[in-house]
Amino acid sequence: MKQQLVVWGILLLSTISVKAQQQQLNLAMGKLSLQFRLNDDGAPEYAVNYNQQPVVKPSAMGFILKEADSIFYKDFVVRGVDSLLKDEAWQPVWGEVRSIRNHYRQVTVHLQQKNYPFRLLDIEFRVFEDGVGFRYRFPQQSQLKYFIVTKELTAFRLTGDHKAFWIPGDYDSNEYLYNTTRISEIDNRKAVAAATDIAVRTAPDPFAVQTPLMLKTAEGLYINIHEAALLNYSSMQLHADRTSFALSASLVPDAVGNMAYLHAPASTPWRTILVSDKAADILNSKMVLNLNEPNVLPTTDWIKPMKFAGVWWEMQVGKSTWSISDRADTTSGDGDLIPNGRHGANTVNVKRYIDFASKNGIRGVLVEGWNTGWEDWFGNWKEEVFDFVTPYPDFDLKELNRYAASKGVELIMHHETSGSATNYDRRMDSAFRFMKAHGYQSVKTGYVGRIIPRGEAHDGQWMVNHFERMARKAASYQISFDAHEAMRPTGLHRTFPNWMASEAGRGNEYNAFSTGSPPEHETILPFTRLIGGPMDYTPGIFKMKGYCGYAPDRQMHTTLVKQLALYVTIYSPLQMVADFPEHYEAHDDAFQFIRDVPVDWDDTRVIAAEPGDYVAYARKEKGKENWFIGAVTDEEKRKMNAPLNFLEKGKQYLATVYADAPDADWKTNPESYVIKQYVVDQNTVLKLDLAPGGGAAVSIKPLTAPAPKTVSKYK
C-alpha cells in the first residue's frame, strides 16, 4: 500500500514557505507517535510522543558536508510526501522466535534546499508499536553525487534527567563496564582511565556514550536509542548535553577526520528509539531487526546454530598459551621457535575437547592459537602478523579434522587479525579456501589492537565496510562467522545470517583476565548490547573460584546456576560451553542443563525484566515442545514468579529446576545449587529463588510417559 498523502502534501507545499513552523506531519501507531516539521529556517525537526506525552522534544536533523557549501540541515522546502502501511511476517534463518511481525507506518518526506544547488534530501520515518526509526536518504541527483559527511546533526532532546545505562563513547571498544547515572552525571573520563584491561581505548569526548543506550525516566518509561542496518557509514556515538538532556549524534571519524564517504543514491543507517512503559517490551522488540534488509544470501541451509567447546578458557586463565613459544626472538639452532611446553592448541589436548564435545552432543570445537604468529602478535601495530594458513608444528590440522569428523564434531577455525584488517582482507580468499579444503565451516575472528589501516577505528566506516566484505565473502564460501572486537551490532544478522554472533561487548572472559564484571552486568546486557544482535558471551563457567593460575583470588561474579541461566538470557545461535571438560565432569548433574539447552528458538517470552536488576526469559526450542527458562539477578537475592501459561493446555511436562541453594551467594558460595524435578502444566507458577548474583534455570519437556514416583507435581 503506497499512496500520496494528498492532504498533508498539499497543505505543506502551499503554506510551508509562509508558516512552516505551523505545519507538521504526524505519524502514529498504537501509543507511539512521531511529528515532523520544517522550522522557520527550513530545518527539519522531529519529535516523539508516547501516550501523548513527549519522549523526544523537537530535535535537529541534517548534516554538515565537507564541501565549501556545506550546509545540509536548513533552507529546505517539502517537495512531496509518500506514505506506506506495512504489515508482514518473515521467518529468520535462526532466532529467538520462529516468525517476526514487521508492522509499521512509513512516511518519506522529500526535501529540497531552496537555494542553489537545490540539493535533495529524503527522510524516511517508520513508526512501530514499540518504537520509531528514521533514516536519511540521498536521492540520485546531479546536485549531489560523491560527498563527505563532516557532521551528522541528528539530536534526541530528552524530556528530563533520565537514568542512563551507558558505556563511554569509545571509537575502538565496547568492552566497558556499564555505568548507571543520570544524564546530568555522564562523564566517561574515570571509566576510560580505569579500563586498563581494554587494549585500545579512544574516547576523546568525555560526555559521549555509545548506543544501544538504555534510559529510564522518573515516570517509569523505558527508552532505548540505537541504530539499525549500519552499512557504509560510521557508528553513531551520542554526545550528552548534561544541562539540557539533549543527546546528539557524534560519528566515528576516519584517519583524516571525515565521518562518512557517500555516493548518492545512498542512505544512512536507521536511528532507532524504542519506547515503552514495560521493560519487557524493550527486550521483545524486533524493530531493529525489522529495519534491516532481508537476507541477501541465496542459500542458508549451511548455516548451523550450535554450541561449541574449545581450547580458549585455558588460555584466558593462564593454564596454557596461545603461542607455542614464549618469545619470538628465541629460536633453536634450526631457527624454530623454542616450545614453552604450555601450548594449548596441541593435538593431544584438542582431541580431549573433541572427545568431550562428542560425548555431550556439542557440535563444535573452537581452537585458538593453532597458527603461527601468536609468538609475537600483540601491541605493535604490525601489519603482517598472521597468514591464517600455517599451523604450529604441534597442531596436526589434518588429523584433527579427520578425528573430529569421525566423532561427529566439527572444528571451528580461528582468525585473529591483531587489528590488521588490511592483512586479513588480502588473505581472506586463501584463508577461506584453506578452511574449506580442511573441513571447517565456520570461523571466529578477532580484532585485538589498533586497526590497520592506521588511523581507522574499530567502529568507523572503513571497518564497517570491512565487515560487510567479510560477511559477503564468507557467505560466498558458505562460511559462518562470529566476530570478536567487532563493530557494534545493529541487526545485520537479518541481512547476513552467516554473521551469527559478535562479541562487541564485555564478555565473560573479563572474569579471567581482569577483576571482572559485577553481578548486575548480565542484567544490563539484554537492554544494551543485545539490542543490536547475538553476543558470543561465552557462558558456562563451572569452577567459580581459584581458576586463574596467575591471579588465584580471582572469581566469577555469578553463581554456577546463573552461568546456566545465561544460555537463555543472553541470546546467541552460537553458545560456547566455555569451561574445561573436567570442570563440567565435576558437576555433571548441573551440566545436564547445558547438554539440553538449544541455541535456536520458536518462541520467546520475557517473564520479568528491569535493567540493572534482573531479567528472566522462557524460550521454546526450535521445532520441539521443550521450554527453557533462564533468570538472572544482580547482587541482590530475589524471588520471582514464573507462570508457565505458555505451555500447551491440558498437557503435562517434566520440569527440571536448577536453583541456587539457600546458602548460595556469588561471592562466598557460588557453586551451591539444588536440582529438583516436578510435573508442571499450564497453570503452574514456578517460584524461583535467586541468590545474590544468582539465577535459575529450568528445562521443561513434555511428559511422554508417567513421571517417575520420585517426581511430584509442582505446588
Added chain:
Amino acid sequence: MKQQLVVWGILLLSTISVKAQQQQLNLAMGKLSLQFRLNDDGAPEYAVNYNQQPVVKPSAMGFILKEADSIFYKDFVVRGVDSLLKDEAWQPVWGEVRSIRNHYRQVTVHLQQKNYPFRLLDIEFRVFEDGVGFRYRFPQQSQLKYFIVTKELTAFRLTGDHKAFWIPGDYDSNEYLYNTTRISEIDNRKAVAAATDIAVRTAPDPFAVQTPLMLKTAEGLYINIHEAALLNYSSMQLHADRTSFALSASLVPDAVGNMAYLHAPASTPWRTILVSDKAADILNSKMVLNLNEPNVLPTTDWIKPMKFAGVWWEMQVGKSTWSISDRADTTSGDGDLIPNGRHGANTVNVKRYIDFASKNGIRGVLVEGWNTGWEDWFGNWKEEVFDFVTPYPDFDLKELNRYAASKGVELIMHHETSGSATNYDRRMDSAFRFMKAHGYQSVKTGYVGRIIPRGEAHDGQWMVNHFERMARKAASYQISFDAHEAMRPTGLHRTFPNWMASEAGRGNEYNAFSTGSPPEHETILPFTRLIGGPMDYTPGIFKMKGYCGYAPDRQMHTTLVKQLALYVTIYSPLQMVADFPEHYEAHDDAFQFIRDVPVDWDDTRVIAAEPGDYVAYARKEKGKENWFIGAVTDEEKRKMNAPLNFLEKGKQYLATVYADAPDADWKTNPESYVIKQYVVDQNTVLKLDLAPGGGAAVSIKPLTAPAPKTVSKYK
C-alpha cells in the same frame, strides 16, 4: 674479505670516551673519501671529500623515535668497527650493460648509547669510486624491538650555494617540471600552485625538494643525492636550509603522522651521494643499483624487455575515451551504460594496433580502458572502483588475445587502481589469475588520485610496502609490471627484475593533457628521475603539432628526431611506441629507427652530458654488434662530436643517421629531418647537428656485405 679494522677499532675504543671529537674513521676509494666520528655529544657525524676537498661537511645522523625516551642521535659510544673490501661483478637480467662491477670499501660502525637502555645502532658506510652510500641498521636487541621513527636526522651540509635541479618535495607526485635554481632560491610554492595538471599535490614544506637531487658546484663538481633500496620505510625528501645550504632528511608521514614502523633487526634505505667532476660519471654510475640486494626471484627467463604499442595516446589527446560511456549515471532501459561511440578499447581498434605491432616487430600491445569502472573513476576518493576482471562489452578479451597470439604479439594488461591500493591488494590474486588464464604476461598499473588507505601517501611507507607486495605477488604468477604514479624508484629493479619500469616522473604525456614540458626536460631526467631506475616515458610521438583534439595549439616540445633519440637517452627495458599507427606510416623512413632500436643492452657509453643542456649516449644491443646513438639538446641548437671509438677495431659498419634538418626547430618546424647513411669505423667521429629542442639518432650495424654504391664513407 671481511676483517676487523684493528688499528682504528682499538684507537676508537680506547680513547673515544675521552676525546671523541678527535677520533675519526676515514674510508677512501679513488678520489672519494668519507669521514665518520662521534662528536662531543656522542652524536654520529659523517663528511664526504672529493679530491681532498669537502663535498659534504660534517653532518648529523640518527633518529628521533616515538617512545618517551626518544633520543637516538647522541650519547653513543663505539662498540666496534667491521670493514670489508668488495670487488665483484654481477649480470643484470636486463639493463644498460651486460655486467656490473660492484667495487667498494665498507665500514660498519657499531654504536651503543651509554645511557639506559643502552640501545644499539649500526651505521654501514660504503665508498665507491663514484660515490658514497650509508644506511642505518638496527640490530636485534632486547632494548629496541618494535619502534616508530618520528624523524630521521640525516643531513647533507653542502659547501656552497650550488645550482640545483629540483622538483617540489611532494608526498604524492613526482610529475613536476624541474626547477633550476641556487639552493638559496629553493621555494616550491609557485611550482606547486602552478602544477594544476597534477591530480594530487601534497607539499607542506615550501623548502623541501625530492630526490634524486642533482647539484652542480661553482667549481664544476656534480653531486647527486638520492636513496637506494627503499623497502619498508618512507621516501626521503630533503629540506633545504637556504642560508647554510644544509639539506636534511624529511620523511613522508603516514596517516597519523609517523614516518616509519620498524622491527629490529631492520635497516633503512641507503642514503646515496654521487660525486664527480664529470657529468657523465653521474649517468654511468651503477652505485644505486649496487646498493640494492641481488635478484630474489627464483627464475627470470619469463621476464621480457620489449617495445609496445597501445591504445593510449589516443585517449591522452582526446581522440577516444577510456570509458565506454560519458557518464556513469546515464544508463539505458536495461541498466547498461550508454556508449559514447568514442571508446578506444574496442575490438576493431585494438586489432588495428595488433596488426601494426605485428607488422613492425613490436612485441606488445597495451590496451587501457578495457575494463569497467572508467565511467566513474576519478577524483572521488572511492575505494571500490575497478574489479580488474570485467571487460567493457565492446572489448572481446578472448578473441583479442587469440588474435594477438596468432600475430606473434602479446597484449599487455592494464590495472588502473585510482589510488585505491586496498582495493587492488584485495583483488590482486583474482586479477593475476585472470591475466594468466587469458594469456597476459605483463601489466601496467596506475595510481591516479589520493591513496586509500586514506591519509597514506604515494611515497609513504605503506605504499612502499604495497609495491613490495606487488612485486613479490606478480613474480609468483610470473608477471612483469610497469607502475605509473608509483613510489619513486631507488634501484629495486635489481632485486625484483619483474618490476621493469615505473613512470614516477613527468612523462611525454604532459605534452598532451597539459601545456607540456620544455625542451630541457629530457636533458635533466637522466640526472634525476633515471638515477632511480627505468622510466616509462612513452617516447616516439611523430605528429608534433595539432594532435590534440581539445587543444589544437598544443605541440610537442621536441623535434621528431629528438623523439627517436629518447629511445636511447631514456633507458627502459619497456619502451612504448606511443603514437598512432597512421602517424608512423606518414614517416615510415624515420620509423625505421624505432623498428631497429632494441630495449636491452650489452654496453653503454655516455658521449656528452650536461644537466639541463644536453645528453648523448651510445649503446650496444644485447647479444649483437649493433650500436645506437641518441643525443638530445635543450632549447639551444648544438653541435656535438660523437667519436665511434667503441666500435670493433678494423671492422666496417653501416651508420644510419637520423638528423634534424638544417631548418628544423622544435617550435616552428619540428618534423623536418634528414636521414643519411655512411660507412663508419672505429676512427670515425660523427658530427651531429642538433636543432633547438632537437636531437640525433644513429643506428650502426656491421657491414656484412659491400655497402651500396649510394653509401659513402663518413668524412
